[in-house]
Amino acid sequence: AINGRQMWDELEKMASYAQSIGKSAAELISLVLTDIEMPEMDGYILTKRMKSDPRFTGIPVIMHSSLSGMSNQQLGRSVGVDEYVAKFEPKRLAEVLRRLITQHATAPGAA
Numbered sequence: 001a002i003n004g005r006q007m008w009d010e011l012e013k014m015a016s017y018a019q020s021i022g023k024s025a026a027e028l029i030s031l032v033l034t035d036i037e038m039p040e041m042d043g044y045i046l047t048k049r050m051k052s053d054p055r056f057t058g059i060p061v062i063m064h065s066s067l068s069g070m071s072n073q074q075l076g077r078s079v080g081v082d083e084y085v086a087k088f089e090p091k092r093l094a095e096v097l098r099r100l101i102t103q104h105a106t107a108p109g110a111a
Contacts, residue, residue: 004041007034008049015055026058030101036065036072044079051080058107060100064093 001007011032015025032050034043043063050056060082065072068086076084082100085093 004034004038004043004046006040007032007038008041008046011050011056015053019055024058025055026104026107029056029059030104031060031062031097033062033064033097036063036067036076044075047076047081048079058104060104062093062096062100 001010011025011029014028018025018028032046034046036043038046043065047061047063050059050061061080062083062085063076063081064085064087066087068084073084083096085096
């Protein structure tokens, strides 16, 4: 998606599609990787919407941002981010992606 609003719209489409085929969104979406700074809807709002919507239960969210101060990380965690990875840490991002995708794939209710 090119912005937070478009990502939310795509997530809603995926949730509707999953329901139409008798699956959960978590069976179709392994994780969401978001930035903080995005037009139309920032990563905090996107994450808060996802984490408060039962359709997206069990889908991990990684926040990947150049805004890596402790206050940004704390705010991310307060809205439900599963992992916070500062930009310019490609090895850590790869490790977190691998771990969460593997955990998600073996979680009950996931594909």
